[in-house]
Amino acid sequence: MDERLESLCLRLAGPGDPLAEPGPMHDLAARIAGDVRAGREDLSDELDSLEDRLLAAGYAAGLSSARSPYAPVPGLGDGHPPLTVLACPAGRCTRVEPPADPPPLCAVLRRPLVRVRLGP
């Protein structure tokens, strides 16, 4: 039983994984999978080679199941909060209100104020 084969099996189907996306690593992984289907037992050389390529490409865990835990990006700041206001549904007056759910009703037009996104 090979733990690296388990990782290969999972990662071949993992969207966004370098082994699932077209490229030389995927080709090698697919070849190994083909060898497994053909009943070949000892694939350690091929798995070593695939692991070397993963390591060289910066995937520090190689084919092991070890993962880096999530960490926030330092120094990213406060981000860009989506700013919206509520304004006249017909664009005929200068009434502006902060967002509310449900939006207040325009007493003149008898329609709720509409959401306007602030930004360029």
Place this chain on the structure above:
Amino acid sequence: MTRFIETLAGKIADRWMTMLVVPGVVYLVAVFVAARLGHRRWFDLGSLRADVTHPVWRDPGTAVLLLALILAGAAAVGVLVQGLGALFVRVWLMPAVGPAVPLAARRARAWDRADAEFRSALVAAGRAQLAASADAADLRRTASALAARRDRTALARPQRPFWMGDRIAATDTRVHEKYLLDLASAWPRLWLVVPEPVRAEFGHARSALTRQSCLAGWALAYATLGVRWWPALVIGAVCGVTAWTRARAAVGVLADLVESAVDVHGRTLAASLGVSCEGVLTKETGAQITAITRADP
């Protein structure tokens, strides 16, 4: 199987030594130093040297007995401090009850002030944009900065006495406001459908919080020792500030992960419960999930 058990036992022993015994031994040394020196002779190394090199320790029997006592004492102190750490987590996340009510009210007032300032700035930015005014971009930036300032107090109106409790409570509030999903009852179901790597992420974040709560326990233990030997108070203060800062970060990560799990795997939960969910998770879908998960009479 034997090999597995041996490995497991080795890992547990390792963890036990690192988490409890080693810091416990260091603490017992500090207790000894505090007891021998006190405030006035706080750096009297000569007196300590005389104690350590006393002829009575040269007897192997006494040395072995002392070592056993130190290890047992260190483990006992470690277990006690771990319990203190669990208490810290309860306090950090506690609801506003009893004497904590004024603290929560104070946080809520600060948040209300910041929110009112943000809303005024938002309306001003909105008016400027609708009037195609030249300062619209500046006013938008001001509104963004004020939103960030309010969010630093809490992401939703504070209900709890401490930032960490509010960070977790805000996750519940935001998920409920966004999807009408009751996080408390949905979480165990969500846990069952998220992939193993996601569970591992929660495990890491939860462990980080436990480690920092333990550090807070050590901070209290050293601060108590400060009554007899003031340098211990300094050690306690440094440990306390570190634990508080890191625990805040750990709670932030935990809350971010919980909210992200709902965003990313909420649809899987809906499908698993037989609730139809086309496209993004909506309030209607969230309300249907809640109706199933609450199962209130």
